[in-house]
Amino acid sequence: xxxxxxxxxxxxxxxxxxxxxxxxxxxxxxxxxxxxxxxxxxxxxxxxxxxxxxxxxxxxxxxxxxxxxxxxxxxxxxxxxxxxxxxxxxxxxxxxxxxxxxxxxxxxxxxxxxxxxxxxxxxxxxxxxxxxxxxxxxxxxxxxxxxxxxxxxxxxxxxxxxxxxxxxxxxxxxxxxxxxxxxxxxxxxxxxxxxxxxxxxxxxxxxxxxxxxxxxxxxxxxxxxxxxxxxxxxxxxxxxxxxxxxxxxxxxxxxxxxxxxxxxxxxxxxxxxxxxxxxxxxxxxxxxxxxxxxxxxxxxxxxxxxxxxxxxxxxxxxxxxxxxxxxxxx
Numbered sequence: 001x002x003x004x005x006x007x008x009x010x011x012x013x014x015x016x017x018x019x020x021x022x023x024x025x026x027x028x029x030x031x032x033x034x035x036x037x038x039x040x041x042x043x044x045x046x047x048x049x050x051x052x053x054x055x056x057x058x059x060x061x062x063x064x065x066x067x068x069x070x071x072x073x074x075x076x077x078x079x080x081x082x083x084x085x086x087x088x089x090x091x092x093x094x095x096x097x098x099x100x101x102x103x104x105x106x107x108x109x110x111x112x113x114x115x116x117x118x119x120x121x122x123x124x125x126x127x128x129x130x131x132x133x134x135x136x137x138x139x140x141x142x143x144x145x146x147x148x149x150x151x152x153x154x155x156x157x158x159x160x161x162x163x164x165x166x167x168x169x170x171x172x173x174x175x176x177x178x179x180x181x182x183x184x185x186x187x188x189x190x191x192x193x194x195x196x197x198x199x200x201x202x203x204x205x206x207x208x209x210x211x212x213x214x215x216x217x218x219x220x221x222x223x224x225x226x227x228x229x230x231x232x233x234x235x236x237x238x239x240x241x242x243x244x245x246x247x248x249x250x251x252x253x254x255x256x257x258x259x260x261x262x263x264x265x266x267x268x269x270x271x272x273x274x275x276x277x278x279x280x281x282x283x284x285x286x287x288x289x290x291x292x293x294x295x296x297x298x299x300x301x302x303x304x305x306x307x308x309x310x311x312x313x314x315x316x317x318x319x320x321x322x323x324x325x326x327x328x329x330x
Contacts, residue, residue: 007041013048016147021120024147028122031139046139049146055272056145057259060166062156062192063176068202069155070109072176072242077110079252080151081118088144089113089121090137091155120149138169138279167195168278171268172255173229174198177219179212179239194226197235197258200251204239212239230267233258292325299324 007030015023031042063069073089080087089110113119122140137154144152156166167173175196193199199219204212219237228234238254240247262268292300300321306312 009041009044010048013045016045016049016143019148021147024120024143025122027143028124028136028140031143032124032136042139046142049143051142052145055268056150056152057255058141058152058154058170058172059255060154060156060170060173061176062166062173063202064178067176067178068242069176072200072202072240072248073153073155074110074113075240075242075245075248076252077113077119077153078116079248081113081116083252085118085151086149087113087119087151087153088147088149089119089153089155090140090144091121091123092137120144120147137166141169167229168275171262171271172197172258174200174255176200176202177215179203179208179215190226193222195229196223197229197233198251198254199223199235199237201237201239202242204246205241205244209239215239230258230262232265233261288325292321295325296321 012023012027012030016027027045030038030045033039033042061069061073070091073091077087077089091110110121114121124137124140141152141154154166154170173195175192175198177199179201199216201212201215201219216237216239223235223237226235236254238247238251240251242248259268262271303312303317303320307314307317
């Protein structure tokens with residue numbers, strides 16, 4: 001069997017910077033890989049593609065299954081590319097517990113946008129990562145920016161207590177909801193509402209228009225009681241119909257206006273710095289866990305079984321493992 005050719009990382013980085021879509025897809029696959037040799041190549045690749053200046057607009061979009069996120073993103077994306085911008089969509093899907101692959105396949109539901117030369121759509125499985133985003137979504141964003149995409153949308157798995165991770169890697173956060181009014185409002189976590197810059201009530205068409213308008217009034221009342229994510233920039237709620245296109249252009253103009261305001265007052269630079277610091281310590285956390293698992297011996301396995309049996313509390317066992325790990329590395 002012929003061995004696979006060695007990866008030419010500098011050539012791959014140059015191709016990504018030149019806007020080569022196939023190279024970008026290959027680069028994202030590389031940074032998402034968990035193989036040790038791939039991680040080394042991924043780190044070398046990321047070092048070859050520095051951050052872009054000016055920065056790209058990063059928008060996070062989340063919402064419960066069935067609210068029409070993919071349809072909304074396709075409609076919004078068509079507005080973006082019609083304005084002459086290059087758009088990348090990172091759609092994070094739920095993962096199969098058997099194969100680890102994506103289940104929903106958002107790319108198949110963005111048929112028109114996926115055919116546009118100005119758009120790049122990349123589905124990625126969430127795997128076991130909490131927060132509704134793939135473990136390497138930040139790196140994928142970085143590569144998309146290096147490839148020349150000026151607008152990036154990150155679509156997350158759904159809404160839940162842990163779904164707020166996308167807000168830690170984007171500039172603006174959009175929560176998409178259905179036109180169910182006050183009943184749905186009761187079921188949404190306060191935390192994710194506080195992180196939203198815009199609450200978008202989708203499916204405001206046909207018989208649902210009146211309910212959607214009532215829902216917007218309910219959400220605006222709730223938002224008014226919360227501290228805005230960005231000081232001096234209150235969150236808002238609005239209706240759209242991804243099906244008919246009503247409100248889509250206004251939604252995009254609102255996002256651009258908010259982003260421009262963040263840049264003018266320096267808030268964007270501060271937010272990006274905070275996100276970079278968070279990224280640093282997330283990497284430290286993941287690295288320590290991976291190192292601990294690689295170094296795990298009979299003692300750690302014994303502690304693991306004791307925790308499973310309820311004989312030792314998890315935090316006590318964790319402290320013992322960390323003590324051993326640090327002692328071994330001294």
